[in-house]
Amino acid sequence: MCYIHAPNCSRRAVMKKPKSNHKKIGARAKKGPKSTALSRHAMAAASCVTAPKDAGTNPQRVRTILQKLDEAYPDVACALVHENPFQLLVSTILSAQCTDERVNKVTKALFVKYRTPQEFARASPSELELDIRSTGFFRNKAKSILGASRKIVEEFGGEVPRTMEQLLTLPGVARKTANVVLGTAFGIAVGVVVDTHVTRLSNRLDLSRNSDPKKIEQDLMRVIPPEKWILFSHQMIWHGRKVCVARKPRCSECNLEQICYAKDKTV
Numbered sequence: 001m002c003y004i005h006a007p008n009c010s011r012r013a014v015m016k017k018p019k020s021n022h023k024k025i026g027a028r029a030k031k032g033p034k035s036t037a038l039s040r041h042a043m044a045a046a047s048c049v050t051a052p053k054d055a056g057t058n059p060q061r062v063r064t065i066l067q068k069l070d071e072a073y074p075d076v077a078c079a080l081v082h083e084n085p086f087q088l089l090v091s092t093i094l095s096a097q098c099t100d101e102r103v104n105k106v107t108k109a110l111f112v113k114y115r116t117p118q119e120f121a122r123a124s125p126s127e128l129e130l131d132i133r134s135t136g137f138f139r140n141k142a143k144s145i146l147g148a149s150r151k152i153v154e155e156f157g158g159e160v161p162r163t164m165e166q167l168l169t170l171p172g173v174a175r176k177t178a179n180v181v182l183g184t185a186f187g188i189a190v191g192v193v194v195d196t197h198v199t200r201l202s203n204r205l206d207l208s209r210n211s212d213p214k215k216i217e218q219d220l221m222r223v224i225p226p227e228k229w230i231l232f233s234h235q236m237i238w239h240g241r242k243v244c245v246a247r248k249p250r251c252s253e254c255n256l257e258q259i260c261y262a263k264d265k266t267v
């Protein structure tokens, strides 16, 4: 069976061609632009140029993707170490443009020094900046953490709010962070976490041809059943870290390889 194209791809006739010709088509696909040189827009456009629109979101294909992710990552969870929703919120703010490993190293000491939203709210901005410096963008992150802590103390009784609407009023909190907190800390699924990994994988797997995280989230919410949103987010993030990495994805180790027709596949 030809796996270069989606099941209902109009170019399925390729499947009937002799093996040698089929290989050439595969070779042409490999010569496509490298992922390392692609912008997010180019990635979205290039990931699926051979497949007709909506090919990637064929319900049977989506079910197979979910099944394969369940097989590979049956019980993955958020990699940010936390003991309560507030710590998860702080860790998620710190994780922007930073690895979870680095964030976990920083928060190990940070959550001993500042134990509650009240203690964070009273922190000296310059001292907090130093405490989180190694996570990058530390001035903005310190501002967000201080602002969010103060608002949580002053307007939400010291508790992290449990609705998307309220979370989005906190400084430094956009849909990605709110979805992480709602899904992981409270088990509330109101959307799909779209970070850099989910963005890249959604494009490569042709689940979305958009590059804007908000639009990607809408695309995913249309095709992924709501009861899978939380686990699906974790699975995509883990797959993006371990296998479908940005540079040279490890396609030979990927259990989605047979249904993936990304232009920058490495097999």
Ligand code: SF4
Pocket: 204, 205, 243, 244, 245, 249, 250, 251, 254, 255, 256, 257, 258, 260, 261, 262, 264, 265, 266
């Ligand atoms: S690792 Fe390769 S085969 Fe797997 S999803 Fe990513 S691009 Fe496709």
